[in-house]
Amino acid sequence: MSSERAGHPVTMREVAEAAGVSIATVSYVLNDKRGARIGPEARERVLAAVQQLGYRPNALAKTLSSGSSNFIGLVADAIATTPFAGQIIHGAQDEAWKHGFVLLVANTEGDAAAEEAAISMMLEHKVRGILYSTWYHRAVTAPVALQETEYVLVDCFDPGMPAPAVVPDEVAGGYAATRMLLDAGHSRIAFVNTTTPSPARSGRLAGYRRALGEAGLEFDESLVLSAQPEQQGGYAATDALLALRTTAVFCHNDRVAMGLYDGLRERGLSIPGDIAVVGFDNQEVIAAHLRPPLSTVALPHYELGAAGVRVLLGLEAAPATKPLHISCPPVPRESI
Amino acid sequence: MSSERAGHPVTMREVAEAAGVSIATVSYVLNDKRGARIGPEARERVLAAVQQLGYRPNALAKTLSSGSSNFIGLVADAIATTPFAGQIIHGAQDEAWKHGFVLLVANTEGDAAAEEAAISMMLEHKVRGILYSTWYHRAVTAPVALQETEYVLVDCFDPGMPAPAVVPDEVAGGYAATRMLLDAGHSRIAFVNTTTPSPARSGRLAGYRRALGEAGLEFDESLVLSAQPEQQGGYAATDALLALRTTAVFCHNDRVAMGLYDGLRERGLSIPGDIAVVGFDNQEVIAAHLRPPLSTVALPHYELGAAGVRVLLGLEAAPATKPLHISCPPVPRESI
Numbered sequence: 132m133s134s135e136r137a138g139h140p141v142t143m144r145e146v147a148e149a150a151g152v153s154i155a156t157v158s159y160v161l162n163d164k165r166g167a168r169i170g171p172e173a174r175e176r177v178l179a180a181v182q183q184l185g186y187r188p189n190a191l192a193k194t195l196s197s198g199s200s201n202f203i204g205l206v207a208d209a210i211a212t213t214p215f216a217g218q219i220i221h222g223a224q225d226e227a228w229k230h231g232f233v234l235l236v237a238n239t240e241g242d243a244a245a246e247e248a249a250i251s252m253m254l255e256h257k258v259r260g261i262l263y264s265t266w267y268h269r270a271v272t273a274p275v276a277l278q279e280t281e282y283v284l285v286d287c288f289d290p291g292m293p294a295p296a297v298v299p300d301e302v303a304g305g306y307a308a309t310r311m312l313l314d315a316g317h318s319r320i321a322f323v324n325t326t327t328p329s330p331a332r333s334g335r336l337a338g339y340r341r342a343l344g345e346a347g348l349e350f351d352e353s354l355v356l357s358a359q360p361e362q363q364g365g366y367a368a369t370d371a372l373l374a375l376r377t378t379a380v381f382c383h384n385d386r387v388a389m390g391l392y393d394g395l396r397e398r399g400l401s402i403p404g405d406i407a408v409v410g411f412d413n414q415e416v417i418a419a420h421l422r423p424p425l426s427t428v429a430l431p432h433y434e435l436g437a438a439g440v441r442v443l444l445g446l447e448a449a450p451a452t453k454p455l456h457i458s459c460p461p462v463p464r465e466s467i
Numbered sequence: 468m469s470s471e472r473a474g475h476p477v478t479m480r481e482v483a484e485a486a487g488v489s490i491a492t493v494s495y496v497l498n499d500k501r502g503a504r505i506g507p508e509a510r511e512r513v514l515a516a517v518q519q520l521g522y523r524p525n526a527l528a529k530t531l532s533s534g535s536s537n538f539i540g541l542v543a544d545a546i547a548t549t550p551f552a553g554q555i556i557h558g559a560q561d562e563a564w565k566h567g568f569v570l571l572v573a574n575t576e577g578d579a580a581a582e583e584a585a586i587s588m589m590l591e592h593k594v595r596g597i598l599y600s601t602w603y604h605r606a607v608t609a610p611v612a613l614q615e616t617e618y619v620l621v622d623c624f625d626p627g628m629p630a631p632a633v634v635p636d637e638v639a640g641g642y643a644a645t646r647m648l649l650d651a652g653h654s655r656i657a658f659v660n661t662t663t664p665s666p667a668r669s670g671r672l673a674g675y676r677r678a679l680g681e682a683g684l685e686f687d688e689s690l691v692l693s694a695q696p697e698q699q700g701g702y703a704a705t706d707a708l709l710a711l712r713t714t715a716v717f718c719h720n721d722r723v724a725m726g727l728y729d730g731l732r733e734r735g736l737s738i739p740g741d742i743a744v745v746g747f748d749n750q751e752v753i754a755a756h757l758r759p760p761l762s763t764v765a766l767p768h769y770e771l772g773a774a775g776v777r778v779l780l781g782l783e784a785a786p787a788t789k790p791l792h793i794s795c796p797p798v799p800r801e802s803i
Contacts, residue, residue, distance in 0.1 A: 187615075188591060220572070221574055228584075233573075233588055238556070252569055279521070417752065417753070
């Protein structure tokens with residue numbers, strides 16, 4: 132691309148000349164200054180010249196004079212290594228734009244030096260504030276540099292710091308998943324939970340227990356299995372699950388369900404005829420396309436990003452002492 | 468987050484006072500101005516004060532005085548609706564950072580008004596240039612507003628405009644996929660291509676033909692099937708594929724292969740024992756976790772983003788009359 136083609140940027144002086152007014156008049160019109168007496172005719176000539184010449188006001192100059200920019204920073208540990216984090220960005224960006232802000236995104240792969248560099252860059256660009264987000268729900272120690280501006284933790288929380296945080300409601304999600312199976316008439320329901328300690332593990336288990344309790348069923352610890360939270364873990368859990376003789380199973384996530392599908396199929400069992408399966412996450416490329424399509428519960432990534440921006444801008448309040456919980460809606464398909 | 472906690476930003480004046488020098492001296496030291504005679508001792512005092520007070524130079528002020536910013540814009544049609552686009556962002560960001568630039572990302576969902584707003588915002592922020600990217604390889608009509616700056620098309624190209632473009636080498640990818648099957652001893656190889664006209668459809672087919680030709684095998688049009696480019700399409704193609712009595716099949720993408728796995732399994736066939744399968748895309752959450760794990764060819768999204776930045780910055784040349792092609796490397800697993 133040659134810079135000749137791009138041409139030189141149109142200046143405010145050229146707009147003034149084309150409109151036959153002073154530079155000050157152009158500035159008043161473009162900055163919508165109250166109190167400046169500009170006749171409607173002059174205003175129209177300025178706007179016509181802006182249009183015709185393709186003049187673009189300088190957002191950076193405005194930022195300098197106002198002291199803060201229209202940027203919101205998003206520091207993410209892994210945009211790219213998971214299809215999940217993308218939806219956080221999407222929701223944050225849509226919400227930011229709605230309020231006249233632009234999202235500055237930095238992917239750090241969780242590296243502390245990259246995080247520091249990203250936050251430093253954002254502070255130098257006078258961001259309105261920073262969203263610090265993780266690709267899965269977990270406890271973090273928020274970088275100290277965040278304290279130089281306003282910030283909100285998204286999909287994570289800092290147990291050592293009363294900072295605003297927005298996280299998925301794992302308990303309500305586990306409840307919704309179990310509820311779908313109860314509503315379909317199942318009363319002996321296994322839960323293949325993850326081996327990894329996390330808010331998802333404890334929260335989804337609590338939701339499972341709450342749903343059973345509400346339905347008047349006793350919690351039976353022997354019905355809770357542990358598996359690596361991916362396809363191989365689900366596949367490996369097949370025999371242990373079948374030994375429990377349940378009619379339904381709630382899987383920690385869709386990947387575990389995908390592996391379990393393989394294990395059940397190899398043993399000649401049908402879903403949901405022989406056993407009903409529900410997942411968690413609503414990872415679309417898996418859940419919507421398994422045979423049969425998987426009933427699951429959605430992680431609200433888009434909403435997490437959007438709510439993070441609203442909390443940052445003071446448009447939504449987060450509780451002072453705990454994270455704001457975003458609901459995980461059930462997504463019924465054909466595996467129940 | 469209260470603004471009290473954030474405190475007021477440290478000013479250059481405070482740095483000057485702490486260091487016992489003039490504001491001009493602080494500015495000279497921080498902007499690394501040649502020609503300014505600053506003694507090493509004064510320089511050290513300034514840097515110590517900057518460190519101690521946590522002073523942050525104002526990137527926007529630098530931008531204003533130099534006329535262009537350290538931003539590179541990335542306009543993407545769908546960051547979030549596909550796990551692919553994320554890697555383009557990741558590669559572009561890593562490469563941008565390497566050269567001192569920051570990526571400004573805008574997700575437009577392909578909406579023309581959103582694209583115009585995003586480009587306009589980027590121009591107002593005096594970006595060094597813009598990457599215009601799509602989540603799958605296709606022909607586009609690049610927005611006219613791009614011509615106000617330097618730009619590079621990423622994962623797309625504009626047939627009506629000789630603009631720099633970076634795209635995956637579909638032909639070499641189709642060749643690599645077929646080659647893996649040939650190398651394993653197969654000579655009767657089916658190709659389940661997509662029904663959708665695209666550079667991927669024609670390019671992968673050309674690569675398949677080239678590999679067969681090089682191996683001295685005649686191209687047999689009847690071995691090429693068409694399917695919707697997703698799981699359901701692969702599943703539905705199972706009987707037609709089996710009727711061809713091939714020992715191997717190259718699938719247009721990993722999703723088609725995933726559906727075909729289901730169809731083959733239901734008919735009691737084993738992979739690769741009864742039929743060898745190779746995919747395309749290397750969509751990790753599928754390809755690495757099918758049973759058996761799927762041999763495939765990777766779409767080089769990370770490299771597309773990185774190469775786009777290099778072309779934009781003039782660090783790598785793109786051919787004048789056609790896109791720069793990025794290779795699609797084979798990813799052997801266990802389905803061959």
